[in-house]
Amino acid sequence: MILSYSPLRITFGGGGTDIEPFVSKYGGAVVNATIDRGVTVRYIDDGYQTELSSRDFVKSYIINMHGPSTVSSRMLDYLLRSGLRTGRIIMSGDVPPGSGLGSSSAAMSALVNLTSIIRKTKYNWESIARESYNIEKNYFHIVLGLQDPYAIALGGFKFMEFNGDGVKYEMLDKYGDFTSELEKRIILIYTGHTRQSSEVLIDQVRAATQGDQETTEKLLQLKEVAFRLRKAVIDNDYSEFDQAINYGWEIKKTLGQKTTNRRVDTIIESALKNGASAARLMGGGSQGFILVLSRPGKINELQRAMMNASNFVVRTSFDKRGTRRLFIR
Numbered sequence: 001m002i003l004s005y006s007p008l009r010i011t012f013g014g015g016g017t018d019i020e021p022f023v024s025k026y027g028g029a030v031v032n033a034t035i036d037r038g039v040t041v042r043y044i045d046d047g048y049q050t051e052l053s054s055r056d057f058v059k060s061y062i063i064n065m066h067g068p069s070t071v072s073s074r075m076l077d078y079l080l081r082s083g084l085r086t087g088r089i090i091m092s093g094d095v096p097p098g099s100g101l102g103s104s105s106a107a108m109s110a111l112v113n114l115t116s117i118i119r120k121t122k123y124n125w126e127s128i129a130r131e132s133y134n135i136e137k138n139y140f141h142i143v144l145g146l147q148d149p150y151a152i153a154l155g156g157f158k159f160m161e162f163n164g165d166g167v168k169y170e171m172l173d174k175y176g177d178f179t180s181e182l183e184k185r186i187i188l189i190y191t192g193h194t195r196q197s198s199e200v201l202i203d204q205v206r207a208a209t210q211g212d213q214e215t216t217e218k219l220l221q222l223k224e225v226a227f228r229l230r231k232a233v234i235d236n237d238y239s240e241f242d243q244a245i246n247y248g249w250e251i252k253k254t255l256g257q258k259t260t261n262r263r264v265d266t267i268i269e270s271a272l273k274n275g276a277s278a279a280r281l282m283g284g285g286s287q288g289f290i291l292v293l294s295r296p297g298k299i300n301e302l303q304r305a306m307m308n309a310s311n312f313v314v315r316t317s318f319d320k321r322g323t324r325r326l327f328i329r
Contacts, residue, residue, distance in 0.1 A: 002043040003326035004114040006106035007034035007319040008095065009151045010188070010282060010291050012241075013248040014226030016255060018145030018162050022219050027163035029226035030147050031172070031233075034155045034319045037094035039106040040326070041114050045087035050079055055092040074139060075111075082115035089114075098194035100283025105148035108132040109323045117325055126167070128323050129153035155322025157182075159230040172233045173320060181238070183317045185294045187303055189271070190312035191263055193287040221251050242278035242293055249280035259285030267309050268292075274305035 009032050017028035052075060079089065091111075097103045109132040116123040123131075132149040136142045146162045150169075157173040173179045225248040232241035249268075253260045260281060267290055268279040275298035282289045294302045299315065306313045 001327065002114060002117055004041045004043075004110045004117065004323070005038055005326045006110040006113070006152050006323040007036070007038040007155060007321070008101040008103060008106055009034050009148065010101065010186075010316075011147065012245055012291075013229045014222055015147060015283075016145070016252065017219050017223045017226070018147040019143070022216070023146060023162050024164065026216070026220060026223070027161065028146070029159070029161045029223045030151070031159050031226050031229040032147060032151045033157035034152060034322060035101075035316045036319050037101075037316065038319070039091065039093040039103060039110050041107070041110040042090040042092075043084075043087055043114055043118065044090075047086055050076060050084055050086060051088045052076055052079070053088070053090050055090075078111075078135060078139065079115070083119055084115065095190075095289070096194050098288065099190065100281065100288030102148040102152055102283075104136065104142065105132055105144065106152050108136055109149055109153050113323050113325065125153040125155075125322055126150075129167075153323045156320045157318050159226065170230070172230065173318065175233050175236070178233050178236050178238075179318065181296075182241075182293075185277075185296070185299060186316050187292045187294060187299065187306065188314050188316055189267055189290040189292055189306050189310045191267065191287050191290065192310065215255065218251050218255060222248055225251070238296075245278040245280055245293065252280070252285070256285060261286060264290065267306070270309050271302065271306060275299075275302035
């Protein structure tokens with residue numbers, strides 16, 4: 001048995017600047033962190049035809065039993081091309097798919113890592129990220145940015161830049177005092193629903209493709225938010241960090257009609273009234289998890305108050321490691 005694991009990620013600012021065509025022309029920048037929740041892929045070679053099952057979707061698939069246009073058949077085709085012709089592949093995640101924490105990239109990177117282990121191919125984090133991104137974008141036709149596969153494969157709390165030269169990063173968890181205090185303030189609030197990120201991001205991609213100047217200006221402002229966040233960490237300035245998050249969310253909301261809704265706005269308003277200093281929805285928008293930072297020493301009161309708005313309100317901490325092998329037997 002082989003276990004491969006990828007952590008999920010939260011984004012503090014800059015999300016959206018890592019998506020084509022903006023990223024190729026202007027470059028993107030984000031501040032994100034992988035967290036202590038993730039996606040696990042388990043492989044058991046029982047000698048029978050390849051079977052893929054997912055607890056999250058409560059579905060199972062067997063090779064050659066699904067049409068060529070389905071996601072499941074494409075996934076199985078990828079496994080076949082990777083040399084997996086027998087065995088059971090079991091996928092499970094700690095949060096629902098489509099909830100804004102990069103679960104699709106986490107699943108894909110864990111699967112890429114799994115196949116590399118089985119083929120005895122040495123993959124570093126960049127190889128895993130690159131292959132995961134290419135498969136999601138070009139094979140599954142998912143609208144996504146560079147952030148998710150690269151952030152998840154690498155792991156940690158970091159500042160990332162994307163441009164024609166590739167991916168550059170600076171680990172921010174080396175600023176230990178800031179990181180330790182930040183982790184004590186994080187809450188994730190589930191809106192109760194999920195969404196397809198491609199559907200939410202399509203407005204932004206269409207506008208950027210058509211050269212809409214207003215969209216470009218907003219994305220440049222979001223890129224600058226990432227630099228503000230980085231500087232706030234270096235300067236040990238929690239107030240500026242919070243303000244940058246809130247400023248970025250105000251910009252993000254204007255990028256598409258589906259980015260937010262009354263449910264999301266109500267949760268964020270309630271959080272800010274009950275001890276939060278910053279809040280924003282994760283992912284492309286519309287539904288999923290809301291990232292909330294409490295005021296110092298207010299996390300218990302905030303979490304209790306937000307239980308009235310959601311059935312799933314959890315604290316979280318950072319995972320310093322990215323995609324990795326957990327177990328081989």
